[in-house]
Amino acid sequence: MKLKFSAISLNSCNGCISTLTCLDVFLNLVKSAEIVYFPFVEDSYPYTIKEEEELEYSDVTLVEGCVTQKDEEILLKKLRKASKKIIALGACAMFGGIESLSQNARKDPLSKIIEIDGAIPGCPPPENVLGASILSLIEGRNLPETNRNLCAVCDLRPKLEKFKTIRVDKLQPQKFPTSCFLDENVLCLGPVTREGCDAKCIKVGLPCEGCMGPPNGLDYTANVINFLSTLELSEKLRTYEGIIFRLRRPRT
Ligand code: SF4
Ligand code: SF4
Known part of the structure; x- marks a missing residue:
């Protein structure tokens, strides 16, 4: 049928x-x-x-x-x-x-x-x-999912240092990135976003804005808030609602 x-x-x-x-x-x-x-x-x-x-x-x-x-x-x-x-x-x-x-x-x-x-x-x-x-x-199968985040496939990833507090004070880079956006103090949502987009934005010099959503059906909003809490966000970015405009909780 x-x-x-x-x-x-x-x-x-x-x-x-x-x-x-x-x-x-x-x-x-x-x-x-x-x-x-x-x-x-x-x-x-x-x-x-x-x-x-x-x-x-x-x-x-x-x-x-x-x-x-x-x-x-x-x-x-x-x-x-x-x-x-x-x-x-x-x-x-x-x-x-x-x-x-x-x-x-x-x-x-x-x-x-x-x-x-x-x-x-x-x-x-x-x-x-x-x-x-x-x-x-x-074919009546489940939708394809992935466990991997964007960082896992991003060419800039190896330059990201571990265990350092990352200060983020910009939404856009000043120049074409040669290392991870986070190392350049630019907000990138790659760590909490699923791969699958071929990192198109990264490849043209733009940070990830999270439109692919979370890996494997996780709660994206909660994940993003947790991720942001690990960063040292500038005062301006802390009050900028647009950071998670694409994935904010529904208004109640
Ligand atoms: S944070 Fe962004 S720029 Fe850095 S490795 Fe992840 S996706 Fe790439
Ligand atoms: S803005 Fe909305 S409708 Fe348009 S391409 Fe993006 S997700 Fe689809």
């Missing part, structure tokens, strides 16, 4: 779904699955639903973006009832993501509203991670 598949966007830039539609494996998905809802590739985008309306059943529903308004919350709850698995697609769905930089009051990750069954990380998810995840979903 064909997999019944849906993909829905909430408040987002559509970067995650766009990435999905550009993958080779997307053709496998379209051929092997029965598409129940996929407004992004239909004329029905953006998708809304009336409160009394019921949704058709899906085996897997990918949800991109975060919840900013009541209509999205209603849709998400209906999707939860109608789906065997709900998978958060990308950093906005997982944490609020870059959308959380907005001053709008509400930018809730999916898990604040419903229980989710997994997540595909990234902003947008790297093609290899997204492709492997989609294949796993098609």
Whole structure:
């Protein structure tokens, strides 16, 4: 029997779904699955639903973006009832993501509203991670995970000294880094972020901002707070909420 598949966007830039539609494996998905809802590739985008309306059943529903308004919350709850698995697609769905930089009051990750069954990380998810995840979903396997953090695959890692208190007073480097950002007093979230992005930001001279989330489903917010507490943060950075804007706890 064909997999019944849906993909829905909430408040987002559509970067995650766009990435999905550009993958080779997307053709496998379209051929092997029965598409129940996929407004992004239909004329029905953006998708809304009336409160009394019921949704058709899906085996897997990918949800991109975060919840900013009541209509999205209603849709998400209906999707939860109608789906065997709900998978958060990308950093906005997982944490609020870059959308959380907005001053709008509400930018809730999916898990604040419903229980989710997994997540595909990234902003947008790297093609290899997204492709492997989609294949796993098609074949009924668990989503791929990793125990490794970004430092484990980062070319700058060997220069990081152990057991020294690291002072961090910058969010961006002054010059292209030749050693670990932390050695240059620049905040990098690589130690608490899962690998899988091929360290793209590091390679172009930017520190990790954590959009891949934690290794193996750990509590990212708690991990980041623990990590920050091991650093000697400058007064300015201690009060800068944007450090963990992509992964802060849902507002209550
Ligand atoms: S996670 Fe990134 S790419 Fe995906 S919708 Fe949010 S901002 Fe766009
Ligand atoms: S902290 Fe950042 S720059 Fe340093 S090794 Fe880890 S990922 Fe690389």
